[in-house]
Each structure stands twice: as C-alpha cells, then as structure tokens.
Amino acid sequence: MSHMVLSVTSVNKSFGDVVILRGVSLSLAPGEVVALTGESGSGKSTLLHMIAGLEPVDEGEIIIDGSNLAGMRDSASAALRREKIGIVFQQFNLIPSLTVAQNLTFQARLSGKTADAAALAASLGLTDHLDKYPEQLSGGQQQRVAIGRAIAASPKLILADEPTGNLDEQTGDHVFDLLLSAARDQNAALLIVTHSTRLAARADRRKHLSRGQFQ
Numbered sequence: 492m493s494h495m496v497l498s499v500t501s502v503n504k505s506f507g508d509v510v511i512l513r514g515v516s517l518s519l520a521p522g523e524v525v526a527l528t529g530e531s532g533s534g535k536s537t538l539l540h541m542i543a544g545l546e547p548v549d550e551g552e553i554i555i556d557g558s559n560l561a562g563m564r565d566s567a568s569a570a571l572r573r574e575k576i577g578i579v580f581q582q583f584n585l586i587p588s589l590t591v592a593q594n595l596t597f598q599a600r601l602s603g604k605t606a607d608a609a610a611l612a613a614s615l616g617l618t619d620h621l622d623k624y625p626e627q628l629s630g631g632q633q634q635r636v637a638i639g640r641a642i643a644a645s646p647k648l649i650l651a652d653e654p655t656g657n658l659d660e661q662t663g664d665h666v667f668d669l670l671l672s673a674a675r676d677q678n679a680a681l682l683i684v685t686h687s688t689r690l691a692a693r694a695d696r697r698k699h700l701s702r703g704q705f706q
C-alpha cells in the first residue's frame with residue numbers, strides 16, 4: 492500500500508517484562524484524520540514515539556511515506572522526522588527566547604525549507620502576536636503557535652499527543668478544529684491522541700487501544 496503516508500504492521504513493544512503493544516497495525520492515507528484513544532498507560536504515547544522514530548520497535552514494521560524505520564540510523568530517522576513529520580505535544584514546547592514569528596519558522600529552516608510566518612499566523616489567528624514571546628501568550632495561543640510550527644514545513648504526517656490536554660474545553664475545541672483544518676488544507680495525515688470521545692468523534696476514524704491491542 493505504497494500510497495499510505497503511514498503503515499504500522501504487527502508492531503510489538505515491551506518495556507522489560509511488561510508488554511505494552513501486541514501486534515498493532517494501523518494505516519493512514521493522505522489527508523486522513525485518525526483519533527487514537529485508550530486509557531492512561533495503554534501505550535498511546537509509546538506508539539506515537541515509535542512512529543516518530545524516537546523509540547525503538549521490538550518487532551513489526553513502521554513505514555513513513557515509503558521509508559522503513561527499521562534499521563535506520565538515528566541521523567536518518569531524525570532527517571525523516573524533520574522532512575515528513577510534524578509533532579504537537581500536550582506541553583507547547585515553544586522556545587522562550589524566540590518570538591512567535593521565529594518559533595513558527597525555526598524548525599522549517601532546520602530542514603532547509605522556507606516557511607511564511609505571516610501566512611501561518613493568519614491561518615491560525617496569530618497575526619497580532621507575531622512579535623510577542625511565548626510567555627506573553629495564553630495557553631491556547633501558545634498551542635496555536637505549536638501547531639503552526641508543526642505544519643510549517645508541510646509534513647506528510649502530523650502526530651499530536653493530547654494537544655488539547657492543557658487547555659480548557661472551549662479553547663481545546665478551537666485548537667482541535669484548527670489542527671484538523673490545517674491538516675486537511677495541506678492534505679497531511681493526522682494521528683491525534685485524545686481522551687475526549689467528543690473530540691475523537693470529529694476524526695475520520697477512531698482507534699482504541701486496550702490491553703496492548705486495538706479494539
């Protein structure tokens with residue numbers, strides 16, 4: 492299925508004696524939004540980290556836009572991550588010493604791409620905040636900057652790990668909508684972890700992790 496942006500096939504993962512994932516498979520087509528749910532400790536973050544190449548896979552295969560992560564050196568998986576993947580975390584992880592405009596474009600520059608801070612800011616409602624520093628922004632505004640940074644290099648795949656977890660419900664809904672429309676605008680696949688069944692309902696598909704497997 493070479494047209495898939497992400498193919499996870501029969502992945503197993505343990506930490507020591509503790510089995511976290513057993514034979515997990517998942518595919519995302521371009522532009523597809525999949526919500527990943529599961530109780531605390533079910534392995535959602537671990538799965539995202541493996542897809543991002545930040546955590547080794549014990550068995551099974553992960554292919555990102557045709558590139559197999561298996562056996563890839565750290566430098567190659569870092570390059571793949573910069574090139575193809577945008578990541579949004581629960582904590583906004585902005586660089587405090589950089590302005591909003593600089594935070595938006597910094598990572599795209601690292602991968603040799605140009606990013607239009609003004610256009611990104613306009614699409615995320617941040618135009619009035621471009622010259623501010625993260626500490627001068629609300630949580631919802633900071634998360635919108637983090638979304639802008641994640642999409643600045645036009646990734647094929649966006650991984651979002653509870654991106655609304657630190658936001659109140661109304662702000663979280665708005666940020667969730669912005670993330671979905673940003674992904675759809677770019678035809679990027681989006682895998683989004685959420686504890687909210689209400690937000691998960693807005694995805695194209697839902698996958699629920701329980702006892703190491705999808706239910």
Ligand SMILES: Nc1ncnc2c1ncn2[C@@H]1O[C@H](COP(=O)(O)OP(=O)(O)OP(=O)(O)O)[C@@H](O)[C@H]1O
Nearest residue numbers: 506507509511529530531532533534535536537538
């Ligand atoms: N580096 C590690 N070493 C050992 N155990 C780990 C490690 N990382 C995660 N775990 C364990 O693996 C399990 C899955 O963790 P993970 O963070 O993937 O769950 P999660 O579904 O994302 O949980 P939450 O919803 O609370 O964020 C947990 O029991 C956790 O304690």
